[in-house]
Amino acid sequence: MKGKSSIEVHNLSVTYQNVPVLWDIDFSLPQGQIIGIVGPNGSGKSTLLKAIMDLVPISSGFVKIMDKSLGLVRDLVAYVPQRESVDWNFPASVEDVVMMGRYKKNKLFNRLTKIDKELVQEAIAKVKLEKYKDRQIAQLSGGQQQRVFIARALAQGADIYIMDEPFVGVDMATEKTILDLLILMKNEGKTIIIVHHDIQTVSNFFDYIVLLNTRLIAHGKTSETLTGENLQATYGGQLNLLTKIQTLIKAKDFPLREEGFEDK
Amino acid sequence: MSLNDFLTLLTAATIGLSCAILGCFLVLRKVVMVGDAISHSVLPGIAIAYIVSANFNSSLLLIGAAIFGVITTLIIDFFHKKLKLQEDASIGITFTWLFALGVIIITLFTESNTDLDQDCVLFGELSSSFLDKIIMNDYLIGTRSFWMIFPVFLIIVIFVVRGFKGLLLISFNEEYAKSKGIHVSMWNLIFMSLVSITTVMSFESVGAVLVVGLLVIPPATAYILSNDLKKMIFIACGLTLLACILGFYFSILIDVSMSSMVIVTCGMLFFSVLAYEKLKKMLKSKK
Amino acid sequence: MKDTLTYFLSDSVALKVLLGVIIIGATSGIVGTFSFLRKKTLVGDAIAHSLLPGICLGFLFTGTKDPIGLMFGALISGWISVWVIDYLVSKTKLSEDTAIAFVSTFFFAIGSVILSVISKSQNGNQSGLKDFLFGKAATMTNYDVNVFAVLSVLIIIMVTVFYKPFKMLAFNKEFAHAIGWNTKWIEFLLSTITVLTVAIGIQAVGIVLTSALLIAPSSAARYWTNNLVKMIIIAAFIGMFSGVIGVIISASQENMPTGPWIVFVLFLITLLTLLFSPQKGWFSIQKNQRENKRKISEENVLKIFYQLKESKIDQVSYSVFLEKRMMDTRDLSKTIQNLIHKKWLKKLNSDYSLTENGAVEASRVVRFHRLWELYLTKRMNFKEDHIHGTAETIEHLITPEIEKELLKELNFPLADPHNKEIPYE
Numbered sequence: 004m005k006g007k008s009s010i011e012v013h014n015l016s017v018t019y020q021n022v023p024v025l026w027d028i029d030f031s032l033p034q035g036q037i038i039g040i041v042g043p044n045g046s047g048k049s050t051l052l053k054a055i056m057d058l059v060p061i062s063s064g065f066v067k068i069m070d071k072s073l074g075l076v077r078d079l080v081a082y083v084p085q086r087e088s089v090d091w092n093f094p095a096s097v098e099d100v101v102m103m104g105r106y107k108k109n110k111l112f113n114r115l116t117k118i119d120k121e122l123v124q125e126a127i128a129k130v131k132l133e134k135y136k137d138r139q140i141a142q143l144s145g146g147q148q149q150r151v152f153i154a155r156a157l158a159q160g161a162d163i164y165i166m167d168e169p170f171v172g173v174d175m176a177t178e179k180t181i182l183d184l185l186i187l188m189k190n191e192g193k194t195i196i197i198v199h200h201d202i203q204t205v206s207n208f209f210d211y212i213v214l215l216n217t218r219l220i221a222h223g224k225t226s227e228t229l230t231g232e233n234l235q236a237t238y239g240g241q242l243n244l245l246t247k248i249q250t251l252i253k254a255k256d257f258p259l260r261e262e263g264f265e266d267k
Numbered sequence: 268m269s270l271n272d273f274l275t276l277l278t279a280a281t282i283g284l285s286c287a288i289l290g291c292f293l294v295l296r297k298v299v300m301v302g303d304a305i306s307h308s309v310l311p312g313i314a315i316a317y318i319v320s321a322n323f324n325s326s327l328l329l330i331g332a333a334i335f336g337v338i339t340t341l342i343i344d345f346f347h348k349k350l351k352l353q354e355d356a357s358i359g360i361t362f363t364w365l366f367a368l369g370v371i372i373i374t375l376f377t378e379s380n381t382d383l384d385q386d387c388v389l390f391g392e393l394s395s396s397f398l399d400k401i402i403m404n405d406y407l408i409g410t411r412s413f414w415m416i417f418p419v420f421l422i423i424v425i426f427v428v429r430g431f432k433g434l435l436l437i438s439f440n441e442e443y444a445k446s447k448g449i450h451v452s453m454w455n456l457i458f459m460s461l462v463s464i465t466t467v468m469s470f471e472s473v474g475a476v477l478v479v480g481l482l483v484i485p486p487a488t489a490y491i492l493s494n495d496l497k498k499m500i501f502i503a504c505g506l507t508l509l510a511c512i513l514g515f516y517f518s519i520l521i522d523v524s525m526s527s528m529v530i531v532t533c534g535m536l537f538f539s540v541l542a543y544e545k546l547k548k549m550l551k552s553k554k
Numbered sequence: 555m556k557d558t559l560t561y562f563l564s565d566s567v568a569l570k571v572l573l574g575v576i577i578i579g580a581t582s583g584i585v586g587t588f589s590f591l592r593k594k595t596l597v598g599d600a601i602a603h604s605l606l607p608g609i610c611l612g613f614l615f616t617g618t619k620d621p622i623g624l625m626f627g628a629l630i631s632g633w634i635s636v637w638v639i640d641y642l643v644s645k646t647k648l649s650e651d652t653a654i655a656f657v658s659t660f661f662f663a664i665g666s667v668i669l670s671v672i673s674k675s676q677n678g679n680q681s682g683l684k685d686f687l688f689g690k691a692a693t694m695t696n697y698d699v700n701v702f703a704v705l706s707v708l709i710i711i712m713v714t715v716f717y718k719p720f721k722m723l724a725f726n727k728e729f730a731h732a733i734g735w736n737t738k739w740i741e742f743l744l745s746t747i748t749v750l751t752v753a754i755g756i757q758a759v760g761i762v763l764t765s766a767l768l769i770a771p772s773s774a775a776r777y778w779t780n781n782l783v784k785m786i787i788i789a790a791f792i793g794m795f796s797g798v799i800g801v802i803i804s805a806s807q808e809n810m811p812t813g814p815w816i817v818f819v820l821f822l823i824t825l826l827t828l829l830f831s832p833q834k835g836w837f838s839i840q841k842n843q844r845e846n847k848r849k850i851s852e853e854n855v856l857k858i859f860y861q862l863k864e865s866k867i868d869q870v871s872y873s874v875f876l877e878k879r880m881m882d883t884r885d886l887s888k889t890i891q892n893l894i895h896k897k898w899l900k901k902l903n904s905d906y907s908l909t910e911n912g913a914v915e916a917s918r919v920v921r922f923h924r925l926w927e928l929y930l931t932k933r934m935n936f937k938e939d940h941i942h943g944t945a946e947t948i949e950h951l952i953t954p955e956i957e958k959e960l961l962k963e964l965n966f967p968l969a970d971p972h973n974k975e976i977p978y979e
């Protein structure tokens with residue numbers, strides 16, 4: 004399996020109300036590694052994940068997962084959304100939420116099996132939340148809530164894990180738990196893709212990084228890619244001209260890709 | 268309790284339970300105002316159904332009327348997503364217009380049809396629902412209002428029990444549900460259709476405004492009280508039953524309309540619960 | 555129609571009704587603008603429902619239908635409802651939509667209970683109270699209209715005096731708070747004004763439909779202007795206009811309700827605005843997109859002629875052209891017609907070639923394309939085999955101003971990343 008790519012992104016562009024937030028992104032990611040998608044706030048990292056998971060409309064390009072389209076391998080990919088994306092007051096316990104990981108599109112009307120329940124307990128144990136499994140999720144700390152989300156992904160038993168900012172607002176203990184867990188998962192051959200915006204910790208966390216700021220800056224092994232020049236390009240602010248073009252596109256309502264033309 | 272009292276209560280409870288179950292998901296998904304809009308927007312459909320069928324027994328026509336509820340969600344979406352009007356305004360414009368249309372239709376045909384008047388539109392008449400009994404082979408098998416809502420109630424129960432996982436997923440986090448390949452917009456359509464059918468079927472008994480009270484108040488109370496979705500649904504149902512019984516007796520006591528009194532009771536239960544929770548917190552922090 | 559007009563102008567009662575809806579429409583338009591900008595129009599709906607108990611109690615205490623007493627009761631229950639919504643949203647885990655629906659139905663139910671108590675105890679005298687449910691525009695009295703006029707003048711004065719704080723609240727509440735304004739107070743003032751407006755609004759269109767008076771005029775006005783003062787004025791006019799038309803329609807036939815017709819007209823105006831307004835309307839957006847497409851097609855064809863010229867082919871036939879570049883044939887022949895019409899292409903026998911002006915245009919497009927490709931590789935780390943895509947679009951978009959900047963930033967380059975010459979005039 005080594006050498007094959009886990010996720011390939013081809014010429015991907017995404018616009019929100021005609022403002023391009025991802026421009027012609029093109030890369031492929033290795034398997035079995037911890038991969039960071041790194042960039043400042045608002046650089047389109049979450050949007051990239053959503054585009055990979057087919058949650059936002061794509062204006063051009065396509066994505067392949069294990070050489071297939073998402074629909075065919077959906078159960079192999081676990082998505083961990085940003086913690087703020089849900090209302091934690093929701094009346095559900097830790098166990099309830101982790102159980103959602105076992106829900107499958109085609110088996111939504113079936114009962115969960117004993118195996119399902121065991122996998123859920125296992126996942127809860129892996130993130131060290133056994134003591135809290137009957138607690139309502141609002142009564143957890145930020146770090147614990149994050150661990151619930153990760154346990155839900157673990158319960159799904161996927162090969163590829165796509166996590167949006169799992170280290171934001173978590174305590175040191177959680178950070179350590181998550182990191183240990185990630186390494187364990189990596190050793191089992193899983194691929195883990197993590198959106199991250201804090202450059203301080205990048206080299207500790209990731210084997211491989213994708214530097215992103217609306218456009219793709221660089222991608223590759225962390226040691227080779229994390230150069231001052233690349234960081235300057237990523238975090239040094241938007242390019243003046245690019246911003247102007249973005250505004251123009253919005254103002255004139257231009258399609259990002261034209262239809263009907265093809266070069267011969 | 269007389270037979271008529273029992274029949275009235277039975278109808279009220281079935282309507283209330285249907286609303287309570289659906290309402291829990293409306294509250295959790297934060298789309299209560301869409302439910303509110305639907306309950307007002309079905310008026311033109313109801314008006315047309317009443318006018319077309321000379322005797323008002325055709326429940327099929329009323330299910331047709333429920334289409335207006337689904338159309339409401341489509342119009343709201345059209346204003347919000349296609350015409351880029353902000354969401355609150357899209358909701359407000361859509362339901363006021365459809366409601367106005369309904370009132371216009373009703374007043375246009377009011378001479379030929381006295382059963383549907385403006386008062387009934389707003390309040391409904393739960394306490395007179397027992398007047399319309401259905402008797403078969405000399406056995407009383409219930410009232411028409413009851414038999415209109417009861418099948419809907421059954422469908423709701425089956426839908427929620429069988430589709431519980433799907434409803435849980437889309438209520439907790441639509442995006443996560445989509446990432447699992449779940450057809451969120453289809454679930455949403457089915458759900459909103461049920462809301463729409465429920466409001467149509469309970470229209471005569473509780474009216475367009477008060478049905479929203481049944482949809483929102485017991486679920487909101489249960490939401491404050493519970494940490495678990497299943498419990499929340501059961502508590503909402505329990506509160507609804509309690510409010511129906513208490514409201515029924517209050518309404519007899521001071522001789523006022525029962526449907527309004529049930530909602531007032533629901534609201535009083537809500538504030539009692541809120542006060543109780545506050546008190547509990549205060550006692551806890553003192554310790 | 556003419557009859558109706560003369561009727562209105564000759565009849566003083568009818569004139570009063572018109573005056574009444576004009577006042578109500580204008581006030582709701584003005585105040586609704588702030589509700590709209592704060593995205594709180596549905597709170598207006600809750601307020602409208604919540605006025606019922608206040609009005610009924612006002613009636614119980616004063617024993618008359620004197621609008622001042624009823625207004626006072628309405629004001630108090632309106633205040634309470636706004637406060638309860640605020641409390642539920644900030645102090646419990648209920649979300650805003652739940653709080654709004656809760657308050658509106660609960661208050662409405664209380665109101666209807668009181669209403670049925672009144673109707674049992676005071677035989678028939680209360681008939682006027684029910685008018686609040688659906689509005690009573692057609693039966694407004696002189697006295698009613700006078701009270702509305704005074705209130706509406708009061709409201710307009712308040713809006714004028716507190717224009718700045720209200721504007722601040724609508725656009726940037728956090729900022730207002732941060733620079734030390736007492737936002738609680740401003741909000742209270744605005745709520746009071748909203749409650750008063752709704753209270754006179756329900757007399758025209760009734761409790762259920764009053765929110766339309768707040769929402770529709772401002773929604774439509776938003777699509778005509780970006781300026782707050784203009785928006786307020788437009789909203790006021792739409793409110794008045796719909797009121798007048800609604801009254802006329804309902805007067806033209808017997809037994810026609812006024813309120814629903816006013817709302818119907820409001821809806822139509824809003825819908826038409828959203829579809830047809832010149833800048834943000836749906837059709838103008840569609841038209842703009844079509845024009846963009848046309849421009850893109852034209853410039854692409856020009857570009858191909860330029861590239862052919864580069865390889866020393868000055869004239870091509872239609873079929874040869876199609877071989878060079880795949881294009882929808884209908885689209886292509888239309889585009890070529892357009893270009894001939896603009897005198898950028900000419901036709902000799904069955905061959906087409908660029909005119910002098912066309913050549914200038916074409917070199918502009920090619921220049922932009924190559925400049926942008928260069929910019930992508932130099933500044934945006936694009937690999938050479940991936941730049942063509944966006945450049946295809948951007949070339950049609952670059953303005954002379956951006957061109958200047960591109961040239962400066964790239965230091966007047968001579969060749970693009972594929973080593974093709976960048977043409978200058």
Ligand SMILES: Nc1ncnc2c1ncn2[C@@H]1O[C@H](COP(=O)(O)OP(=O)(O)O)[C@@H](O)[C@H]1O
Binds near residue numbers: 042043046048
């Ligand atoms: N639903 C949306 N509608 C409009 N703009 C959005 C939406 N979601 C995100 N954006 C904008 O897209 C850009 C990228 O957002 P995001 O992908 O969340 O960035 P990141 O995760 O890197 O912080 C931001 O400028 C953000 O404001």
Ligand SMILES: [Mg+2]
Binds near residue numbers: 048049
């Ligand atoms: Mg993000």
